[in-house]
Amino acid sequence: MQARYSFFSLARNALGYHENWPEAWRSPEPRGSYDVVVVGGGGHGLATAYYLAKEHGITNVAVIERGWLGGGNTGRNTTIVRSNYLWDESAALYEHALKLWEGLSQDLNYNVMFSQRGVLNLAHNQHDLRELQRRIRSNRLNGIDSEFLDAAGVKAFCPVIDLRSDGRYPVLGASLQRRGGTARHDAVAWGYARAADARGVHIVQNCPVTGFRISNGRIQGVETAKGYIEAKKVAVVTAGHSSVMANMAGFRLPVHSVPLQALVSEPVKPVIDCVVMSGAVHAYVSQSDKGELVIGAGVDKYVGYGQRGSLPVTEETLAAVCELFPLFRRMRMLRQWGGIVDVCPDASPIISKTPVQGLYFNCGWGTGGFKATPGSGWVFADTIANDNPHPLAAPYTLERFTTGYLIDEHGAAAVAH
């Protein structure tokens, strides 16, 4: 049993010069068989394993990760958490996630540094403004806090935005979700890993899955770099690599994979205490607790699995950031990277059973999966445990592409796909 993290454990370990902290999770060799194998050790996969153990009592679970925990999109996003989505289905799912975020540090006994600093979505023209107003009203009908700020209100809430009338991207107004904010992305992976491990889940890193064993339309197990692992159920949560996994299982998905870029600047003193998003010009800015500006950019226009991103995308975003925040023009960027996101035609995720019995996919989160991490794990665990979609996940099955019941969230997804 792990020791709880607390003020007292901190003080006790300080006496030992912090040299005696136990490891946060074990690194066992995989057993020959499990009830559930989760493929993918990012936030969503680890959350799935955690809620399987906590909510459904299924602890004979392994999380198999190709690289290291949170080394994919969990460690590559811009850490923004919000729930102001347009449609009822999305509002319910993302709001459920946001409510879990609000108690997550206590639940996991791990500080995920969730900071509800407020998320602004800017409107630059009349069309943006109308769409924003529509979304705000839709949010409020769904019980999600969302309010409209006019230009003066934006200036008061976030003084560093340039509101002079001759700017290239005039700001006419913004929506504000005060409960939105940021969280420490690595801590989310580590916290879920530690909490899942405490409940008996095995976490296996550096172990790529190379194939599935399927007979009579039913999953039997997974082939991995550490040998064959038998599994009653297999849950695939591999984001950008979902098509690769589906291909191994013999079907195709309605997604395409593209790199989504982000950058951080050199660290500076506190200058921006909220999250500013502008979907229209591809500029998302917040400031990390270390002082770096965290800047989110757009996706490449062509399919790619290189975790880099294309230079024109970087240039476009930085140009927009410099227009909106003239005082950032002399900032230097420290790092730039890309994460491979799998984008659905309707910019909504897939949480679904598949043509193979006992094989479940949670994918298609596109450019906005981080905010949903707890909710995604919650509903996916329920779907796996009951072999039946959780009510919140029911609209997100693969069947929606056949029935035509698409959930078009291109507007609220903010990054144009």
Next chain:
Amino acid sequence: MLLIDCPHCGPRAELEFSYGHEAHIERPKDPDALSDSDWAAYLFLRENPKGVILERWVHSHGCRRWFNVARDTVSYEILAVYPMGAEPPKLEQARYV
């Protein structure tokens, strides 16, 4: 930044081109005869390969003509450029896990 060899204008920067996604997806000849799931497959299901992809590009800021490209989605190397309607060239598939 990709350097794409337009068959009509020569090598140009990626910015001059627009993307047309996967190539060789044929519109069903008789859509009325199709089941919903076949129609969904035509509309939505994609190969999305990690490895060689066959895709369409158009030189929007140049000759404005369409052509096909075979490209590795990991190394981003452009392996072949060939005209619309032509059969894809035989290419070695790199294996990525």
